[in-house]
Amino acid sequence: MIFDLGFIKIDIGWLITFFSGALFTLILVTLWYLVAVLKSLNKDMKRNKVQEEDIDELEIKWLINDAHKLFKQKDVRDSVGYGQHLLNVSLELGNDIATKFYPRSKYPYLELSLDESLVLLRYVSNRFDELLNKPILKMFKGLTLRRLITLNDAKVKLDNNLLVKATNKFKVNEIFKQTMLVLNVVNPIYWFRRLVLDNVTQVIMIKLGLVVISLTGEETYKIYSKKVFNQDKELNSGIEEIYKDIENSLKEDKDQHEET
Structure with a gap:
């Protein structure tokens, strides 16, 4: 048309x-x-392949053990703070492990994709939560990490107090231990120190910090090696042994107080 x-x-x-x-x-x-x-x-x-795949698990365990030793340094931990020291050690460990797999990368810890980073955080959180579900550690489950850090800092300040140092030096606490026992039962400060600032509790907090470091090392290793996406292969960094130490410490503390 x-x-x-x-x-x-x-x-x-x-x-x-x-x-x-x-x-x-x-x-x-x-x-x-x-x-x-x-x-x-x-x-x-797509997940980028690592630059170095032949990584011996023993190397990762050495890095985790070195991180444990660094975290156990009381002087550094008290000066920096429990939480900050734990964070610094964990981040340094993560970076050291990342460097093993990306030795030529300027920023090896940034080689993870967003979804891999989220998986890493979720895995560490879930495994720590599983540990706190164990019978002997359920008393700590209601405490947030911020609360644990605050209590630890309070312990450090109390120990550094001149009056407390003098009291400990002259064994005043031992002298009044038995005579003040009845009064202490109704004394909230006593219970605060007994439940929170007790040496056994401090030991457990340190061990929990070691657990966090171990979990960070294990899960970072699995993420960077891509094993977490291919096969269920665990890296044993001694977390169960740390838990048994915590369990024994609590039992010994309980037995001592039952005797008194």
């Missing part, structure tokens, strides 16, 4: 063919663009 407008003739069939071709071309270009974008996104989401 042709329209004659006098100064121009319009072929409707040609127009339909032209616009159909243009529309088809636009659809093809759009589809090609979408495929290119999706392919690019999929490529970005």
